[in-house]
Structure formats: C-alpha cells, structure tokens
Amino acid sequence: MVLGWSPEQISIRLNIDHPKEEGISYEAIYQYIYAQINANGNPRPRCEDLRMYLTRRHRHRQKKNFRQVRKLYKPKLPSIENRPKEVDKRKVIGHWEDDCIVSKQSKDRLKTVNERVSGLFLIGKMKNGSIEESNKAVIDKWKVIPSEFKKTLTRDNGVENLGWEELEKKEDVKIYFAHPYCSYGRGSNENGNGLIRRYLPKGTDFSKVSTEDILKIEYLLNSRPRKRHRGKTPLEVWYNMTGVAITY
Structure with a gap:
C-alpha cells in the first residue's frame, strides 16, 4: 500500500505470486484496515492508521451489498x-x-x-x-x-x-x-x-x-x-x- 497499491491490486497480486497458497480477498484487507480504527474514527492504541494509503478515505468501512466471502479471481496469464x-x-x-x-x-x-x-x-x-x-x-x-x-x-x-x-x-x-x-x-x-x-x-x-x-x-x-x-x-x-x- 505504501507503493500506491489498492487492496484489490494486492489481492490479485498475492494470487499470482503465491498460487498454491490460500488467498485473501480485498474485502478482508479493507476490514483489517478499519479494524485498527475505534468508534470515534481514530487509530486504536499501538495500531497503525493505514487509511492514509487509500484513494478514498472514510472514518469507518462503508457497508457493501454483497457477501463477504467470494471466489478469488486468479487470472491465467500467457507464459x-x-x-x-x-x-x-x-x-x-x-x-x-x-x-x-x-x-x-x-x-x-x-x-x-x-x-x-x-x-x-x-x-x-x-x-x-x-x-x-x-x-x-x-x-x-x-x-x-x-x-x-x-x-x-x-x-x-x-x-x-x-x-x-x-x-x-x-x-x-x-x-x-x-x-x-x-x-x-x-x-x-x-x-x-x-x-x-x-x-x-x-x-x-x-x-x-x-x-x-x-x-x-x-x-x-x-x-x-x-x-x-x-x-x-x-x-x-x-x-x-x-x-x-x-x-x-
């Protein structure tokens, strides 16, 4: 994220670099980021505020109208x-x-x-x-x-x-x-x-x-x-x- 990668890009890249390992959805990455934030919208003690690396920053994670668990996209690339x-x-x-x-x-x-x-x-x-x-x-x-x-x-x-x-x-x-x-x-x-x-x-x-x-x-x-x-x-x-x- 420090390099400007979004959670979506990180999720896709992990599946490319580690195809045999269990992946992580971008929604899970978002949830981790906002789990470090308390109800007042401030970082919890000893937690890093990773929201600064997001293109769109919110005090709390916005609710989405889709299931949390999704099949991960693993692109097949011409070798x-x-x-x-x-x-x-x-x-x-x-x-x-x-x-x-x-x-x-x-x-x-x-x-x-x-x-x-x-x-x-x-x-x-x-x-x-x-x-x-x-x-x-x-x-x-x-x-x-x-x-x-x-x-x-x-x-x-x-x-x-x-x-x-x-x-x-x-x-x-x-x-x-x-x-x-x-x-x-x-x-x-x-x-x-x-x-x-x-x-x-x-x-x-x-x-x-x-x-x-x-x-x-x-x-x-x-x-x-x-x-x-x-x-x-x-x-x-x-x-x-x-x-x-x-x-x-």
Whole structure:
C-alpha cells in the first residue's frame, strides 16, 4: 500500500505470486484496515492508521451489498514458456519487453518499452499504477512503430499489466508473462532501467519530470554506442533493419 497499491491490486497480486497458497480477498484487507480504527474514527492504541494509503478515505468501512466471502479471481496469464523460440535468438526484430519504474515520492511512474534486437528504448509516463495508464503508455509510445514490427511483448506479473488482453487486441501483438521474481527473458529491459537511474536516481519525484526530460533521456540512451552492435547505436541498428527513422 505504501507503493500506491489498492487492496484489490494486492489481492490479485498475492494470487499470482503465491498460487498454491490460500488467498485473501480485498474485502478482508479493507476490514483489517478499519479494524485498527475505534468508534470515534481514530487509530486504536499501538495500531497503525493505514487509511492514509487509500484513494478514498472514510472514518469507518462503508457497508457493501454483497457477501463477504467470494471466489478469488486468479487470472491465467500467457507464459513465457510458450513464447516463440526466435525471441531468444535476437535475430528477428519486433520482439519487445516492458517494465514499470516506481517513484516513492508520488504515484507517477515510468513505463519502459525495449526492442530486444536493436535495443531501442522507449519511455512513457504513467499518472499512476493502473491498468489503464499502463496500456495507454505502451500504446502512445508505439505510435511511431509500424505494426509489422510489433510481434511480441514480454512483461512481468505486475498488477498494472493485467489488462494485457485489451492491449493484445488494440496493437495486434502477442503478450507473454515472465515467471514471478525472474527477469529471465526481459534482460534488455532490466539493463535499460538501470541506465535510466543514471539520469533519474532513486528518490526522484517522477511527477516533476517533464515530457521533454523523458524524451531527452530516451534520445541519450538510443544514441549511445553499444558494444554488442560493434559501436553502432540502437537508433542506427533499428533504422538499418526496418527503414523506419525515429526522430527527436
């Protein structure tokens, strides 16, 4: 919750990360939060007031017109195990990875989208960690990418990525999910995120980072000579393989 996750998101994520263990409903999380509050609306002795992390705060838990015990939703995600083998070989352009970088200073986040062969790195801005903002960021950054170069997208199991079916349909791309807590299959993106931290170190408030700042960082990363490309930049490799120029 400190990271801005809602009880609903926490409930879903627990089922993804711990599928063999008994889950907990978001209603139970809400009840726990408000169990720490007395009748006057103040925290009980030695209890933490977790209401500060809720988007909508109330003195007491609002009554709901549904049963307390509900069957938990456990989404079935397309596994990286079923991803085409050509993705690992890094020979065919058009296979992407994405990730999300969180700011502890605000709800704003960065969505990074990386092409595996060229190393082309795109950076988008998210107002929060919602599914809608995640999809919007990818769609916005992909506007400059022709459809034939959007073959697959590999991502982690973050709650913000659970709107994958809508994104698949919108962009006509196949989406796969890496194993929980494992960056295998998304190594390029992990490395790119590390480079971003050179310009935006931990502790940076992303709400104060402008679109111009992001584009500048994106350009610096994409115009940086790469050893694996024998000194060529991601922009040069991308253009040579696709004929599509990315301009800033």
